[in-house]
Amino acid sequence: MKFDIKEEDMIIKPYKNEGPIYIREQKGFFQRIRRHLGWLLMLTFIAIPWIPYNGQQAVLFDVATQKFTIFGLTLLPQDFMILALLFMVAAFALFFVTNWLGRVWCGYTCPQTIWMLLFSWVEERIEGSRNQRIQLDKAPWGITKTRKKITKHSAWLVISVLTATSFMAYFIPAKTLYADMFFFEWSGITSFWVFLFAFCTYGNAGFLREKMCTVACPYSRFQSVMFDKDTLVVTYDNERGESRGPRKRKVDPKTVGLGDCVDCNLCVEVCPAGIDIRNGLQYECINCGLCIDACDDTMTKFGYQKGLIKYASEQQMAGKHTNPFRLKLIGYGALTALLTLAMVAWLAQRTPIEASVLRDRNALYRVNYEGLVENPYTLTIINKTQQPLHYIIDLKGFDIAKLQSPALILVEPGLLKRVPVTIIADGYDVDKKVTKLEFVITAKEDPSITITTPSLFYRN
Structure with missing residues (x-):
C-alpha cells in the first residue's frame, strides 16, 4: 500500500512547541x-x-x-557495605525493568x-x-x-x-x-x-516539570543502552494509523484513503513531555501510557479497534514474538538476584556488636613493682542494638594470665565506648615472647550477643 505523503509531512517536528506545556487531564x-x-x-x-x-x-x-x-x-558507618549492596540491587533492578518494560519507572513511580x-x-x-x-x-x-x-x-x-x-x-x-x-x-x-x-x-x-526529565535527568540519555528489539515501549502503529486525517465518525476510513488515526492531537495534549508519539520513539518519552488512554478513548468513539497506540516491542510491531528469555534481560535479573542474596547473607551473618582492640603503641609491655609483665590494651565496643547493654569481658587462650577490666561495661544503643584493660602475667610462666590470645565480649542481657577479638601478649 502506498501513501500520498507531502514533503512537509516528512519533516519531524520538535518534541514540543516553545513555551509551557498545558497537560490535558486524561482518564483511563x-x-x-x-x-x-x-x-x-x-x-x-x-x-x-x-x-x-x-x-x-x-x-x-x-x-x-x-x-x-x-x-x-x-x-553505623562500619555497615557501609549494606548500603553499597542496596544501591547496586536498586540499579540492576532498574536495568532489568527498563530492558523489560522500558522507562516505566519514570512514568509511574x-x-x-x-x-x-x-x-x-x-x-x-x-x-x-x-x-x-x-x-x-x-x-x-x-x-x-x-x-x-x-x-x-x-x-x-x-x-x-x-x-x-x-x-x-x-x-x-x-x-x-x-x-x-x-x-x-x-x-x-x-x-x-x-x-x-x-x-x-x-x-x-x-x-x-518535563525539563527535569528531558534535560537534567541522565536516565533519559542512557536508557537506550538498555533497550533492545524486545523491550515493551509506547508505540504508535504507523501502518494502521497512516495516512492520518480528520473524518466523520460513521465514515469508513478506507473509502477516503485514510488510516485509523483521526489526527485529533489528544495524544500530544495529554503527554507530560509534550512529544508526539507518532513521530516514533523519542528519549523524552517516559512510558506513562497517557497517550494510550487518550487514543483508546478516541478509537472507542469512532468505533475502531483499540491499540493504535500501545505498549509493544519492535519485534511485535514486525509481526514476530517477543523473546522473554533474552540474554540481556536474564543477565540483569540474575545480577539483581545475586546481589539481593548477597545482601541477605550479609544481614544474616551481621552481629549486633562490633569490637576492636588496640595495643598501647608507646610500650609493648611493662614490668610492675611485683615483677609481673603487664600489657595494656584499649577495647572499642559498638552496641548496634536499640537497647542499652552491659558487656562482660573474658580472656580466652591464655589461662595463666589475669585480666584487669571493669566488671560490667554499659554501652548505650548505637554508640561506641572505649575501655582500657590490662593483662598481667608472670614472665617466668609464659613460654613464648609473643602469645596469641582472644578477648571474648558478651552481653549480660543476651548471651547470644557475643564477639571474639584476637590480640597478642608480649613479655621481656
Missing part, C-alpha cells in the same frame, strides 16, 4: 494505575516516619550521630513525575481545563486571574512545605520536628534544609 486504565500507585507512594512516604517500633521511630537516618535505624536494625502530575491536578482544579488555562494565561491581569494564580501558587507552596517537612522527618524525629515547627523553635540548619527542599519541590514540580 493506565491513568488509574498511575494515580492509585502515586497516592499509595505519597502516603507511604508521609506515613513511614510516624511508624513506631520498640518505642522509637521505626525509620530514622540520624546524620548527626551517624546512625541509621530501620525497624530495629541499626546501621519517579517522585518527579508523581509530584509533577499532582501539581498539574491542583492546577486543573483551580484554573480549569487545558483550554481554560491557555485562555487564562493569554488574558490580561485582573481580579479573576490574580485570584486564581495566587490560590494555585499558595496550594503549591503548602504542598512543597509539607513535602519538605515529611522528607526531613526521616533525618530528625518527626515528633520533635513538628513540635519545634509549631512553636517556631527550628534551628537555623533545620530551617535552611526545609526551605531548600520546599523550594526545590516548588520549582521542579511547578515550573521545570
